[in-house]
Amino acid sequence: MEKQTLLEIRNRHGKGCGKxxxxxxxxxxxxxxxxxxxxxxxxxxxxxxxxxxxxxxGGDVGWETYKIEGNTVGVILNAGERSWLQSCLEAATAFSNVALSDVAATLTKKLE
Structure with missing residues (x-):
């Protein structure tokens, strides 16, 4: 079976945001x-x-990469971005032994 592209996303940020x-x-x-x-x-x-x-x-941070450690993200996110990030963490670790209580609690507090 031939492999086909499922998702291709175009960069919406200007050149000043980096490659x-x-x-x-x-x-x-x-x-x-x-x-x-x-x-x-x-x-x-x-x-x-x-x-x-x-x-x-993210493009808003010049495509710089931030490591998420414990409940620390390293960038300022709005409520929608925090909610999305929490969903990603839950989905990515759904079948692992990683505890997300610290991250979830921190993100929830910031949403209040």
Whole structure:
């Protein structure tokens, strides 16, 4: 069976935001999540199920990559972005032993 592209996303940010990264999607242990807010700001969540490393990158931050450690993200996110990120973390770790209570509690507090 021939492999076909499932999803292709165009960069909506200007050149001043840096070169957008490219993400391999063929690795079954890597979870990718995409979000675009009401201002056209794009975010990508990357989670490696094997290493349990969670990363966040976005055009609004010059496509710089931030490691998510515990309840620390390292960037300021609006309510919709935090909700999306929490959903990504839950989906990416649904079948692992990773506890998300600290991250979920922190994101929930920021939504209040």
């Amino acid at each position: 957008p990264p490219s993400f391999p999607t063929t690795d079954p242990k890597v979870y990718l999540g995409y979000y675009e807010n009401e201002h056209g700001e794009q975010w990508v969540f990357i989670y490696n199920r094997e290493t349990q490393e969670a990363l966040l990158t």
